[in-house]
Amino acid sequence: MMDFSQKVLRLTGKIPKGRVTTYSEIARALGNPGASRAVGNALRGNACPDKIPCYRVVRSDGSVGGYSGVMNSQEKTRRLERDGIEIRQGKVDLKKHFHSFGRIHQ
DNA sequence: ACGACGGCCCTCG
């Protein structure tokens, strides 16, 4: 088990500070576009070790999304802001901070 | 094997 989840975490760990990516982008980068939902599922289950900045993963429309089970967690927002990312109306500016993985990773 | 459930996404009204 945890083949997909592993990859998800690995990629998540590569997100540079001050940047964010989306659930769908991760799915796409893993060569499994459409598994965006499964991505969130993976992050949720793994209890996000402090090693992995799960909070840097947001929704495709910029809205923060959930964190450790709760939606629109203030904790997630806080951490993002601490990385220097501004959040307005519960959304981040993807135009500014979006991070793409480009090539299909594994 | 099966069905339910999510840190989702996209298209319409």
Add this chain to the structure above:
DNA sequence: ACGAGGGCCGTCG
């Protein structure tokens, strides 16, 4: 801007 509906996928019971 916002909610509803349908689709997709890996995990867990």
